[in-house]
Structures are given as structure tokens and as C-alpha cells.
Amino acid sequence: MFGAVRANRTGQLPNCQSTTTEQYLRLKNESALIRRQTSQMRSGYTWVLHRSLRIEGYPRLRVVCACGIGRSIVSSRPVIQLTSLDAPRFSPPRLPLNGKRFFIWTIGCQMNEADSAKVAAMLQEVGYSRTDDELEADIVILNSCVVRQAAEDRVSGKLNALARLKRQKPDMPLVLTGCMVTKQQEKLKKQFPHVDLFFDPSDFDKMQQVVPELALLDDDLDELPHYYQPPVEAGARGFTAYVPIIYGCNFLCSYCIVPYRRGKETSRPFEDVVAEVQRIVATGVREVTLLGQTVNAYGHDLPGTPSLARLLRAIDAIPGLDRLRFLTSHPKYMSDQIIDSVAELPSACEHMNLPVQAGDNDVLRRMRRTYTRDTWMERIAYTREQMPDVTIATDVIVGFPGETDEQFMQTYDMLERTKCDKVHLAMYSPRPGTLSARWADDVPREEKFRRHQALEHLQGRVCTELNAKRLGETYEVLVEGRSKGRWTGRTRGNTLVHFDSDAELVGRLVDVRITRTSPWYLMGEPASAPR
Numbered sequence: 429m430f431g432a433v434r435a436n437r438t439g440q441l442p443n444c445q446s447t448t449t450e451q452y453l454r455l456k457n458e459s460a461l462i463r464r465q466t467s468q469m470r471s472g473y474t475w476v477l478h479r480s481l482r483i484e485g486y487p488r489l490r491v492v493c494a495c496g497i498g499r500s501i502v503s504s505r506p507v508i509q510l511t512s513l514d515a516p517r518f519s520p521p522r523l524p525l526n527g528k529r530f531f532i533w534t535i536g537c538q539m540n541e542a543d544s545a546k547v548a549a550m551l552q553e554v555g556y557s558r559t560d561d562e563l564e565a566d567i568v569i570l571n572s573c574v575v576r577q578a579a580e581d582r583v584s585g586k587l588n589a590l591a592r593l594k595r596q597k598p599d600m601p602l603v604l605t606g607c608m609v610t611k612q613q614e615k616l617k618k619q620f621p622h623v624d625l626f627f628d629p630s631d632f633d634k635m636q637q638v639v640p641e642l643a644l645l646d647d648d649l650d651e652l653p654h655y656y657q658p659p660v661e662a663g664a665r666g667f668t669a670y671v672p673i674i675y676g677c678n679f680l681c682s683y684c685i686v687p688y689r690r691g692k693e694t695s696r697p698f699e700d701v702v703a704e705v706q707r708i709v710a711t712g713v714r715e716v717t718l719l720g721q722t723v724n725a726y727g728h729d730l731p732g733t734p735s736l737a738r739l740l741r742a743i744d745a746i747p748g749l750d751r752l753r754f755l756t757s758h759p760k761y762m763s764d765q766i767i768d769s770v771a772e773l774p775s776a777c778e779h780m781n782l783p784v785q786a787g788d789n790d791v792l793r794r795m796r797r798t799y800t801r802d803t804w805m806e807r808i809a810y811t812r813e814q815m816p817d818v819t820i821a822t823d824v825i826v827g828f829p830g831e832t833d834e835q836f837m838q839t840y841d842m843l844e845r846t847k848c849d850k851v852h853l854a855m856y857s858p859r860p861g862t863l864s865a866r867w868a869d870d871v872p873r874e875e876k877f878r879r880h881q882a883l884e885h886l887q888g889r890v891c892t893e894l895n896a897k898r899l900g901e902t903y904e905v906l907v908e909g910r911s912k913g914r915w916t917g918r919t920r921g922n923t924l925v926h927f928d929s930d931a932e933l934v935g936r937l938v939d940v941r942i943t944r945t946s947p948w949y950l951m952g953e954p955a956s957a958p959r
């Protein structure tokens with residue numbers, strides 16, 4: 429066999445003390461050693477390979493780090509599943525079904541959903557099957573969120589509730605991952621002694637400690653794609669998928685805990701992301717959403733600094749992909765190049781999610797958002813210039829410490845002028861551990877509620893107006909399932925559409941003519957055969 433293989437990725441070598449810039453790739457049977465120059469990132473603990481290799485007969489490589497002559501360390505982790513450039517494909521689960529079941533409970537953002545999907549894929553690879561009933565499970569995994577105190581409290585409540593089950597089934601591993609775990613494992617071990625394993629988000633190799641069968645997968649667990657659906661779940665095959673492309677956040681918004689828990693921005697290697705999307709699309713996935721806390725910062729930390737715009741172009745070229753989205757963007761990184769790419773590329777959906785959080789510059793400064801109201805509005809204006817039909821979504825927090833009524837009205841005015849299709853509204857609540865939690869939470873709850881209501885009413889009026897213009901228009905809808913007896917799906921602009929049809933349509937694209945509108949969704953009738 430002679431195939432082009434790709435070895436672009438980053439990773440860490442546990443125990444490695446190297447500060448050298450030379451590391452090694454070793455063929456799996458260790459009969460030959462190929463020395464390669466690699467780049468060093470940040471510290472001696474991180475390795476980066478960015479070469480495409482052509483190696484006869486060896487589909488897999490093992491990375492060996494040179495920590496000085498005679499002190500090479502072979503890590504258990506960085507065995508690379510190299511991807512054929514020509515023929516991305518899926519293999520069946522590598523171990524037969526073993527009768528064991530896993531239960532995964534996930535709260536939080538799409539990043540958590542994607543990580544949970546990866547854990548599910550790993551377990552399915554070694555013969556486990558999913559259950560929706562924790563009482564039936566042979567292993568229970570909780571994926572936690574800490575963005576709000578309420579979310580963290582829910583996780584704690586769930587862990588406490590599971591203590592009883594753990595007493596009844598002491599051999600059942602109980603695992604906690606997600607943002608709650610980062611940097612506070614020692615504290616959590618004392619608080620929840622019945623938990624068998626804590627692991628940082630995306631540190632999937634740790635799962636081997638409670639599922640030893642995973643060690644039988646001789647490639648890196650990181651290489652399993654997100655939202656991979658092995659044939660055992662073929663009936664539930666996904667047609668949409670989340671793909672994380674950048675982890676962490678380099679901003680320090682004064683109300684946000686994410687940077688403390690998820691760390692600095694770390695982009696996944698360009699070729700890894702493209703290869704993963706190729707593999708996902710080859711299984712029938714039609715819509716891919718690229719994820720990151722600051723998704724449009726993608727690539728600044730990689731060799732050659734590939735941008736999100738470049739990544740969008742590479743992914744758009746993958747045959748079979750119908751829709752491409754990305755979440756969540758930071759206004760500071762929303763470049764003309766990214767907007768132009770979305771406007772130009774056939775698969776990139778005409779939808780922009782650009783959180784603004786407040787419309788008053790002083791509030792934005794205290795939130796440490798690093799942009800002004802005018803910057804955000806200018807980005808929206810440029811986006812609309814390039815894509816007149818684009819839909820815009822944003823996030824707003826009301827009642828931030830010190831927010832006066834006049835400052836709130838700046839937000840109201842900005843939203844009234846901008847006319848977004850969707851505004852995710854939140855009332856401020858202090859998050860322990862953040863800067864703003866040290867400030868007086870001085871907007872009374874009733875006042876926060878009043879401001880929230882005022883924006884909700886405004887948004888109802890704006891959406892009524894925007895959607896009314898859609899009457900009689902025809903939109904492509906990706907059908908997600910049934911709701912109250914009707915088919916339901918989303919346009920490329922992410923607007924919810926309901927319609928009737930006797931055909932089986934899950935996962936199909938249908939053109940729908942809009943016959944009725946409301947502020948929050950559209951109703952219609954099929955105007956094309958499904959495809």
C-alpha cells in the first residue's frame with residue numbers, strides 16, 4: 429500500500445520535559461525511525477507536526493519525544509490515526525457489542541454536546557450501547573457547565589442524587605467532565621468522593637482509567653470524529669454535526685468564567701478539522717457547525733496562521749456538504765475576509781451570530797468586551813452589504829453592575845435600529861470567580877426584569893415585522909423532525925419553519941413556500957420534492 433498520509437496535529441506528551449525543537453516520528457512497528465523537525469509551541473510540553481508524509485506500507489505512526497540523548501519517552505497518548513487524503517471512510521465498531529450500556533448527561537453549550545458525542549463514539553467503538561435511563565447504565569458520565577452558578581448547582585445536585593445509585597452499584601464507574609472539572613479536581617474529589625474519574629474537557633484518554641477496553645483502540649482517541657455515529661446507531665444517524673475547532677478563550681470579559689476554566693485559545697490543526705468534516709460528511713451529515721468560544725479567532729496560534737476564512741473555503745470544497753455554520757463569534761475578530769467568505773461560499777449559511785452584550789460604551793468597557801457599539805454596528809452593516817438576506821443573531825445582558833436606565837436605553841436604541849432576527853436575552857447574575865462578581869450587583873431584580881421584558885417586547889415587534897416580509901417567499905428547509913404533528917426544520921438563516929407533508933422527510937432538504945408568519949416561526953407548504 430502506498431498512500432498519502434497526513435500528520436498535522438498538536439498534542440501533549442505527558443511526562444515530557446523536553447525543551448528541544450526536535451522530535452521524532454516512529455513507524456508503528458518501530459523498525460525505522462524518521463527524524464523530523466517540528467515546531468515548538470509555548471513550552472516543551474507541546475508538540476506540533478505539520479508535514480504531509482508519504483510512507484510506504486505504514487498507515488500509522490507513533491510519536492516519540494526526544495528529551496535528550498537516551499531519554500526518549502514513548503507516550504501512550506500521541507499515536508496518530510493518519511487519514512488517507514483520498515478515501516475518508518468509516519469503519520464499524522472495532523469491538524463487538526458487549527451488552528454494557530452508557531448514560532451521558534450533558535448541560536451547557538454546543539462544545540459540551542460535541543465532547544459528549546465524542547465520548548459516546550469512543551464507548552460505542554468498544555462495544556457499549558447508549559441508554560437514556562441512568563438506572564440501567566453500566567457507566568454514567570456527566571458533562572458539566574459552569575457559565576452560570578445555576579448550571580453548576582444543577583451538576584452538584586445531579587452528582588448528589590447519583591450517590592444513592594453509586595451505593596447500590598459500587599462497580600458502576602461515575603465520571604465527571606466539562607468546565608466544572610478544570611483546575612479544581614482536588615476540591616471536587618473531596619466534595620464528591622463517590623465520583624470515580626474527573627477529566628478535563630477533551631482529555632479523552634483519561635477514560636481508559638474506567639473503561640480499560642479503550643486501550644485496545646490502538647489509535648489516539650482524539651482522532652475519533654465528533655458526532656460520529658457507528659452503525660450500531662444507524663437508525664439514529666445524524667444529519668447535522670458540531671465540530672469544535674478552537675478551545676478556550678483569550679478574552680477576559682469581566683462577567684465570564686470560561687477563560688478560567690477552559691484556558692487559552694488552542695486551535696485544532698487545520699488539516700485535522702478538514703479531515704474530520706470529510707469523514708462526517710461521508711456518513712451522510714449535511715450540515716456542519718464549527719464551534720469555539722471565539723470561533724472566528726481560529727488559527728492565530730497555528731503555524732502559518734490559517735484563518736477561519738481559509739478554513740471555511742477548505743471545508744466548502746468538500747463534496748456533499750450542504751450547509752456550513754460557525755458559533756460563537758467575537759466582534760473583534762469578525763474580519764471582512766470571514767464575512768466575504770460566508771457571502772461567497774455556497775455551503776456557508778447566510779446567518780451571523782455576533783454577540784454584542786450591551787449597547788452602551790461605558791458598560792461595554794466595564795464588561796471588558798474590547799469593542800464599541802459603533803464597531804459592532806459597523807460589522808453588522810458590512811455583513812448586510814455583502815449579504816442583503818442575511819439573518820443576524822446576538823446576545824444581550826441586561827442589569828450589568830452599574831447599568832443606568834440611560835445606558836440600558838442605549839442598548840434598546842441599538843437593537844431597535846439594528847433589527848436582529850434573534851436576540852438571546854439574559855438578566856445579569858454574578859458568577860463567583862469573575863471580576864464583576866466583586867462589584868455590587870446594584871440593579872434591583874425587578875428592574876432587571878423590567879429591562880428584560882422591554883427588550884422582549886421590542887424583539888417581538890421587530891421579528892413580526894421581519895417575518896411578515898417573508899410571506900410568499902420560498903426557503904430551503906433542512907427537516908429536523910416532527911413537532912405537534914407537523915414537519916419542522918430550519919432555513920439557511922436558522923429560522924424555524926413548520927409545514928405538513930405525508931412524505932418521510934427527516935434529514936431531507938425541502939423548499940417551502942411561506943403561507944403564514946409569526947414573530948418566532950414561519951408556516952408553509954412544500955414547493956419542491958425532497959432531496
Ligand code: SF4
Pocket residue numbers: 677678679680681684685686687721722758
Ligand atoms: S469572549 Fe468573553 S464572554 Fe466569550 S467566552 Fe471569552 S471571556 Fe467569556
